[in-house]
Amino acid sequence: MQRLEAYIRNIPDFPEPGIQFKDITPLVKSPAMLRLAVHQLIHPFLGENITAVAGMEARGFIFGSLAAWELGIGFIPLRKPGKLPYDVETMSYDLEYGSASLEVHIDALGKGDRVLLVDDLIATGGTAAASCNLIEKLGAEVVACAFVVELDFLKGREQLTNYYVHSLIHY
Numbered sequence: 001m002q003r004l005e006a007y008i009r010n011i012p013d014f015p016e017p018g019i020q021f022k023d024i025t026p027l028v029k030s031p032a033m034l035r036l037a038v039h040q041l042i043h044p045f046l047g048e049n050i051t052a053v054a055g056m057e058a059r060g061f062i063f064g065s066l067a068a069w070e071l072g073i074g075f076i077p078l079r080k081p082g083k084l085p086y087d088v089e090t091m092s093y094d095l096e097y098g099s100a101s102l103e104v105h106i107d108a109l110g111k112g113d114r115v116l117l118v119d120d121l122i123a124t125g126g127t128a129a130a131s132c133n134l135i136e137k138l139g140a141e142v143v144a145c146a147f148v149v150e151l152d153f154l155k156g157r158e159q160l161t162n163y164y165v166h167s168l169i170h171y
């Protein structure tokens with residue numbers, strides 16, 4: 001994972017003073033590192049009969065879509081409010097910086113679906129916990145949550161004690 005870590009750029013004080021922003025754009029620019037990251041994200045779940053990958057706007061769309069492609073299954077976008085055109089379920093949550101909501105189409109998932117949740121990074125865990133709640137509101141099961149980066153010192157994992165959490169790089 002040291003190979004991947006070399007492609008994560010730290011941007012101090014973005015988007016606010018005190019935040020160390022982990023910029024994944026150098027990683028996704030590299031064909032080899034992008035491929036490695038996606039393969040490592042899905043590897044523990046290859047035998048788990050996952051039926052869908054869900055990813056959060058916006059960087060979760062990058063890794064989530066590719067994970068779904070590699071698993072040969074569909075991708076479910078969890079979007080910021082007002083973006084999805086059909087009927088939605090909504091969940092609000094706190095961020096490391098500010099607060100936000102996520103929405104999903106009511107018919108995106110249902111009973112019997114076994115979902116892998118994917119995002120670029122887990123910080124406080126609020127986004128991922130809200131996403132798991134959203135998926136479960138639709139009657140689907142969250143099999144695991146997978147992240148490229150985990151900020152261990154923010155203890156986001158403690159928001160996800162009911163789920164298997166898989167992260168590639170720890171800070």
Ligand code: AMP
Nearest residue numbers: 020021022096121122123124125126127
């Ligand atoms: P949280 O809900 O606190 O776990 O925040 C996770 C979400 O915010 C993810 O979608 C990340 O993309 C983004 N995020 C939070 N903190 C950072 C950070 N330090 N660097 C990059 N992205 C971050």
